[in-house]
Amino acid sequence: MKSALKLWLSFLVLLTSWCILPQMTHAQKVPTHGNVSPHIYQDRDFFSQDQIDSLEKQNDELANSKQHQITKIFILSPNKMGADFKFPAKYMDINDFNDPENPAGYIQETIIAKKSTDSSGGYKGLRAAQAVRKYENVLVFIPEKNSLTFAASSFTSGRYDQLNWKKLTFGHKRQLNNSSSSQAKGVFKIATRINKQQLKLSQRNKPVKNKRPWIIFLEKFAIALLATSPLMIIWVVLRFGDRSTGIPDFGSDMGWYGGWSEREYYDEMRDIHDDWHDDPY
Structure with missing residues (x-):
């Protein structure tokens, strides 16, 4: 009887201690798959069911396209980014798209690493990683930071530049x-x-080129213009800096003399000035 009572009391003590003492919390692991649908993860109530159904229908169409693209969407709080992720110091200044340091790029790399290993954790090889990278697109929104980031698949990433991204987010980013x-x-x-x-991009036979030719041309032209502008300014100063414009500079005696004497106005105006001084008051 006493042994049973001691056992019961020990159990109560253990149960009370478990309830009172703070519990050990495990580090959050970044999510890699959906929890409200196959391609959508949200750690709070966010999308309506109609929105979820519509986005999943869009993913079905993507998966059935020639290149079998999919878009995974994650609605996350910062602490769900995982223990290994660190927000850059200038987080809001980095690219919203195709940047490995933004949340979407980080999750994309995590998905690729996970899908490139077998059940025992062994690496399947580079071909497996490239296959996953070819079709996985990741969109991440962090409400606390009002930040939307995107990481495109390798097959479609060439289509995304600042102009294209602004077009996609125009009118809705606010x-x-x-x-x-x-x-x-x-x-x-x-x-x-x-x-x-x-x-549209997934119906192509070949990956999208990194940039359109005219964008590359404009970028090279702008860089060349910026690099040569100091030399151009020096040349203009040396070529035209000492030439008189013919317009008197009333703020400089040399300008008055240089501008007028070069065009033979000085002698004529000197006579006019002398006559003016000889006039009686």
Whole structure:
């Protein structure tokens, strides 16, 4: 009887200690797959069911396209980014797209690393990583930072530049700064635009080139112009700096003399000035 009572009391002590003492928390692991649907993960109530269904229908169309693209969407708080992720010091200044240091790029790399290993953790090889990278697109929104980032698949990444990204987010990025429902509408609209573009790109036989030729030309021209502008300024100063414009500079005696004497105005105006001084008052 006493031994049973001691055992019961020991159990109560252990149970009380477990409830009172702080529990050990495990480091968050970055999510790599959906929890409300196959391609959508959200750590809070965010998208409506209609929005989720629409986004999943878009993913079905992408998966059935020639290049079998998919777009995974993650709605996360910063602490869900995992213990290994560190937000850059200038987080809001980095690229919103195709940057390995932004949340979308980090999750994309995590997905690729995970899918490139077998059940025992062994690496499947470079070909497996390239295959995953070819079709996995990742869109991440962090409401606390009002930040939307995107990492495109290797097959479609060449289509994304600053101009294209601004076009995709135009009119809806401002919604990301408002209420939760407004944020959901903004992310949904932008994701829909991305998926429509991805669907067109996924019908191609070859990957999109990194940049369009005219953009490359303009960038090279701008760089060349910027690099040579100091030399151009020096040449202009040396070539035209000492030449008189013929317009008197009333703020400089040398300008008065140089501008007038070169065009033989000085002698004539001297006579006029002398006559003026000889006039009686």
